[in-house]
Amino acid sequence: MKHKMAKQMVLFSVIGTMVAMAFMASSIIFPHPLLLVLAMSIGQGIAIFALALFLLAVALDLQSSGVAYIPADEPVPETGPEAGTGAGSETPPTPPAP
Numbered sequence: 135m136k137h138k139m140a141k142q143m144v145l146f147s148v149i150g151t152m153v154a155m156a157f158m159a160s161s162i163i164f165p166h167p168l169l170l171v172l173a174m175s176i177g178q179g180i181a182i183f184a185l186a187l188f189l190l191a192v193a194l195d196l197q198s199s200g201v202a203y204i205p206a207d208e209p210v211p212e213t214g215p216e217a218g219t220g221a222g223s224e225t226p227p228t229p230p231a232p
Contacts, residue, residue: 140198143191150184 157177161170 140191140194143187143194147184147188147191150180150187154178154181154184 154177157173157180161173161177
């Protein structure tokens with residue numbers, strides 16, 4: 135990653151995801167109805183924010199790279215009267231008549 139801010143965003147995204155997982159795990163360890171609702175709501179909010187940070191970091195990294203993907207050109211098949219005489223044709227060319 136060339137962008138320093140993108141690295142920090144990925145770091146905060148990872149930390150946010152771990153915090154969100156801790157909130158959700160706490161609702162499993164201490165199964166009280168109010169804690170369950172709060173932990174799932176807060177955990178989901180933090181996880182969505184972490185996902186947004188990660189996607190923004192990916193977009194910044196792609197933008198700063200400046201390199202576009204260009205697929206390799208495929209060879210164009212020959213057409214016309216001499217199409218069968220090129221290399222790789224199935225039938226060999228016929229010799230001229232004497």
